[in-house]
Amino acid sequence: MDRKSSTKERATLEDVAQAAxxxxxxxxxxxxxxxxxxxxxxxxVNDAVRRLGYRPDPSAAKLARARLRRVVFLLPAxxxxxxxxxxxxxxxxxxxxRDQRVGSTVLAVNVFNPAELxxxxxxxxxxxxxxxxxxxxxxxxxxxxxxxxxxxxxxxTLVSDVPSSTRQHYVGIDNxxxxxxxxxxxxxxxxxxxxxxxxxxxxxxxxxxxxxxxxFNQVMAQEHPHLSVLAxxxxxxxxxxxxxxxRQLLAAHPDLAAIYSVGAGNPGIxxxxxxxxxxxxxxxxxxxxxxxxxxxxxxxxxxxxINQDAGHEIRSALxxxxxxxxxxxxxxxxxxxxxxxxxxxxxx
Amino acid sequence: MDRKSSTKERATLEDVAQAAxxxxxxxxxxxxxxxxxxxxxxxxVNDAVRRLGYRPDPSAAKLARARLRRVVFLLPAxxxxxxxxxxxxxxxxxxxxRDQRVGSTVLAVNVFNPAELxxxxxxxxxxxxxxxxxxxxxxxxxxxxxxxxxxxxxxxTLVSDVPSSTRQHYVGIDNxxxxxxxxxxxxxxxxxxxxxxxxxxxxxxxxxxxxxxxxFNQVMAQEHPHLSVLAxxxxxxxxxxxxxxxRQLLAAHPDLAAIYSVGAGNPGIxxxxxxxxxxxxxxxxxxxxxxxxxxxxxxxxxxxxINQDAGHEIRSALxxxxxxxxxxxxxxxxxxxxxxxxxxxxxx
DNA sequence: CTGTTAGCGCATTCAA
DNA sequence: TTGAATGCGCTAACAG
Numbered sequence: 001m002d003r004k005s006s007t008k009e010r011a012t013l014e015d016v017a018q019a020a021x022x023x024x025x026x027x028x029x030x031x032x033x034x035x036x037x038x039x040x041x042x043x044x045v046n047d048a049v050r051r052l053g054y055r056p057d058p059s060a061a062k063l064a065r066a067r068l069r070r071v072v073f074l075l076p077a078x079x080x081x082x083x084x085x086x087x088x089x090x091x092x093x094x095x096x097x098r099d100q101r102v103g104s105t106v107l108a109v110n111v112f113n114p115a116e117l118x119x120x121x122x123x124x125x126x127x128x129x130x131x132x133x134x135x136x137x138x139x140x141x142x143x144x145x146x147x148x149x150x151x152x153x154x155x156x157t158l159v160s161d162v163p164s165s166t167r168q169h170y171v172g173i174d175n176x177x178x179x180x181x182x183x184x185x186x187x188x189x190x191x192x193x194x195x196x197x198x199x200x201x202x203x204x205x206x207x208x209x210x211x212x213x214x215x216f217n218q219v220m221a222q223e224h225p226h227l228s229v230l231a232x233x234x235x236x237x238x239x240x241x242x243x244x245x246x247r248q249l250l251a252a253h254p255d256l257a258a259i260y261s262v263g264a265g266n267p268g269i270x271x272x273x274x275x276x277x278x279x280x281x282x283x284x285x286x287x288x289x290x291x292x293x294x295x296x297x298x299x300x301x302x303x304x305x306i307n308q309d310a311g312h313e314i315r316s317a318l319x320x321x322x323x324x325x326x327x328x329x330x331x332x333x334x335x336x337x338x339x340x341x342x343x344x345x346x347x348x
Numbered sequence: 349m350d351r352k353s354s355t356k357e358r359a360t361l362e363d364v365a366q367a368a369x370x371x372x373x374x375x376x377x378x379x380x381x382x383x384x385x386x387x388x389x390x391x392x393v394n395d396a397v398r399r400l401g402y403r404p405d406p407s408a409a410k411l412a413r414a415r416l417r418r419v420v421f422l423l424p425a426x427x428x429x430x431x432x433x434x435x436x437x438x439x440x441x442x443x444x445x446r447d448q449r450v451g452s453t454v455l456a457v458n459v460f461n462p463a464e465l466x467x468x469x470x471x472x473x474x475x476x477x478x479x480x481x482x483x484x485x486x487x488x489x490x491x492x493x494x495x496x497x498x499x500x501x502x503x504x505t506l507v508s509d510v511p512s513s514t515r516q517h518y519v520g521i522d523n524x525x526x527x528x529x530x531x532x533x534x535x536x537x538x539x540x541x542x543x544x545x546x547x548x549x550x551x552x553x554x555x556x557x558x559x560x561x562x563x564f565n566q567v568m569a570q571e572h573p574h575l576s577v578l579a580x581x582x583x584x585x586x587x588x589x590x591x592x593x594x595r596q597l598l599a600a601h602p603d604l605a606a607i608y609s610v611g612a613g614n615p616g617i618x619x620x621x622x623x624x625x626x627x628x629x630x631x632x633x634x635x636x637x638x639x640x641x642x643x644x645x646x647x648x649x650x651x652x653x654i655n656q657d658a659g660h661e662i663r664s665a666l667x668x669x670x671x672x673x674x675x676x677x678x679x680x681x682x683x684x685x686x687x688x689x690x691x692x693x694x695x696x
Numbered sequence: 697c698t699g700t701t702a703g704c705g706c707a708t709t710c711a712a
Numbered sequence: 713t714t715g716a717a718t719g720c721g722c723t724a725a726c727a728g
Contacts, residue, residue, distance in 0.1 A: 028724090029697095059407040060407075060723090099405065099407065184693050191539050339694035345563075346529040372707095376706070386713065411706075411707090411722085413707060413720085414707070414709095
C-alpha cells in the first residue's frame with residue numbers, strides 16, 4: 001500500500017529535509033552552501049543527502065531560479081578569425097543559455113598586455129557569476145584570477161591555460177600533444193630524406209604557442225632526426241609579418257621541406273608559398289580550421305590543420321560553469337576538447 | 349507602470365493561451381499535437397505562438413512531465429569492442445537521462461540477419477518513444493523502420509545509415525569521407541614509390557563498409573595511382589579470420605606497403621603483421637579507437653586510427669530524440685559526428 | 697538560526 | 713471540443 005517505501009523514485013529535497021528533521025528551507029540552505037545554519041544542522045542534512053543518494057533535479061532548480069546567472073567572456077581584441085568564431089559561438093548559444101537561466105556578455109580585451117587583462121579581470125569581481133578568459137599566463141593575470149575565485153567567481157581559462165592559478169577549469173586542448181601531433185604529421189609527410197623544417201609562432205610568450213613548440217621539437221628530435229628544425233620565427237599572429245618571414249625563409253633555405261605554423265596568420269604563409277611557387281612541394285601544417293585554412297587544405301597549400309572545435313569549447317565552458325554553480329560533477333569525456341586533425345578529406 | 353508590456357520577458361504558454369483566447373489546456377493540446385481540438389482553434393493558437401515567438405521552457409516541461417520517455421537501443425550482438433563501448437556509453441548517460449525524463453534499454457540483436465532485425469524493430473511498435481538502431485540497410489529493415497515511424501515512434505539510425513527509410517535522423521560519420529581520409533593517410537604515409545595496398549572489410553553488404561571502401565578507392569585511383577589496391581578481402585569483422593587473411597596477404601605480396609582495415613577485428617591483422625616482422629614497415633590504418641587499437645598506435649603497429657566518438661554518438665542520439673519529441677530544432681554543429689583521426693600523439 | 701509560503705511554466709487529471 | 717485546477721521539485725522572500 002505504501003508506495004513510497006516500495007518505489008525507486010528519486011529522493012527530493014523534501015525527503016532530505018524530512019530525514020534530517022529540518023524544514024525544506026534549511027535543507028536548501030545547506031545544499032546551496034548559504035550561511036546561517038548551525039554546523040550540527042549542516043552535518044545532519046549532508047548526512048541525509050548521502051544516505052538518500054539525493055541529487056537535485058536540474059529542471060526544477062532552473063524553473064524556480066529567479067535571477068539569471070551571468071557569465072562574461074574575455075576574448076582577445078583584434079581580427080583573429082578563430083577568436084571571431086568563439087564569439088560567434090557564444091551568440092549561437094544564447095537561446096540555450098536562456099533555457100539554462102544564464103546570460104552572457106563578450107568583452108574584447110588586449111590579452112597581450114598583462115596589466116590590461118588583469119584590470120579587466122578584476123573589474124568583473126562581484127559583477128558576474130563566472131568569467132571565461134582566453135589570455136596570457138603572467139603573474140599579474142594569475143593574481144587577478146586568484147582574487148576573482150576568492151571572491152566566489154568561477155573562472156574558466158579558454159584555449160590557453162594559466163595552470164598555476166586557482167581557476168576552476170581549463171577548456172582547451174593539450175597544446176604539447178598538439179605540437180607533437182604536428183611533428184608526426186610533418187615528419188611522415190616529408191618522408192625519409194633530410195631537409196629543413198621551419199616553425200613560425202605568434203609569440204613564445206604565449207603559453208599555448210610555447211607548449212606547441214615544445215611538443216613539436218620533442219618529436220622532431222626523437223623521431224625525425226634527419227629533419228633539422230630551424231630557430232622559431234615570431235610573427236605576432238599577423239598575416240603580413242608571417243608573409244615576410246616566409247618569403248625570407250624560402251629565399252634563405254632552398255631545401256626547406258616544411259613549415260609548421262603554431263599560431264594565427266596562416267594566410268600570410270600561404271600567399272608567400274604560392275608566390276614562390278612552393279605551395280605544393282612544401283609541407284604546411286597549421287592550426288585552427290577557418291574559412292581560409294579550409295580553402296588552403298582544399299587547394300593543396302596546406303597539408304593538415306590541427307583544430308580545436310570552437311563550438312565545443314564554448315558549450316563546454318558553459319556546461320562547466322553550470323556544473324560548478326550547482327556543484328554537479330562534470331562529464332570529463334564530454335568536456336575533453338579533442339585535438340582534431342583535418343585533411344582535405346574529412347572536413348566538416 | 350505596466351511592466352508586462354514593457355519587458356522583454358519570454359512568452360509563456362499562458363500568454364499564448366490568452367492571445368489565442370483559449371485556455372492553457374487547449375494551448376497545450378495544440379502545442380503538443382494532441383487530438384481533440386477544432387482546426388480553427390489550432391490555427392488561432394499556432395498563430396499566437398508565431399506572433400509571440402513562443403518557445404516552451406524545457407525545464408518547466410520536464411518538471412511537469414509525469415511519464416518517462418522510453419528509448420530502446422538496438423545494437424549488434426557479439427563481441428565487437430566498439431559496439432561494447434556504445435553500450436557502456438548509454439550506461440554512462442543514465443543519470444543525465446533521468447534528469448531529462450527519459451529511460452532506456454539496450455537490446456542486442458543479430459543485425460546481420462535482416463529478418464531478425466526487422467522483427468526486433470517491429471516488436472518495438474508502441475512499446476517506446478524512440479528506437480536507436482545500428483543495423484544493416486536492407487529492404488526488410490527499411491520497411492520495418494517505415495512502419496515504426498508511421499506508428500509515431502522516432503527512429504534514429506546509428507553508425508550505419510538506412511537513407512532510403514523515413515528515419516528521422518542519422519547519427520554517425522560520413523563513411524565515404526572516412527574512406528577518403530584513410531586513402532590520403534595511406535597514400536601520404538607510404539610515400540611516392542609504387543607498391544600494393546590491401547583492403548580488409550567486414551562485409552561489403554554493410555553500408556558503412558561499402559561506403560568506406562568506395563571512398564578509399566576514389567582517392568587511391570585519383571591521387572595515388574602508383575599504388576595498386578588489391579581486391580577487397582572479407583573477414584566478417586572477425587580477428588581470427590582477419591589474421592589468416594593477413595598472413596596469406598603477406599605471403600602472396602612481398603611488396604605490400606599498406607593495409608586499410610575497414611571494419612572490426614584489427615587485432616587479428618596486428619598479430620599477423622607482428623608475427624611476420626612486418627609491423628613497422630607496413631602502413632596500417634584502421635577504424636575505431638579501442639584499447640587494442642590504442643595500444644597498436646602506441647607500439648607503432650598501427651599508423652593511424654579513424655574514429656567516431658562513441659560517447660558523442662550516444663549523447664547525440666539522445667539529444668536528437670529529445671528534440672524530436674519536443675519538436676525543437678537540433679544544433680547541427682553539435683550533432684555532427686566528426687571523423688576523428690588519431691595518431692599516437694593526439695590520443696585522448 | 698530556522699520554518700512557512702508562494703510561485704516558476706508546463707503536463708495532466710477531471711469536469712463540463 | 714474545451715476549461716479549471718493541481719502539482720512537479722526547487723528557489724526565494726518573508727516571518728519568526
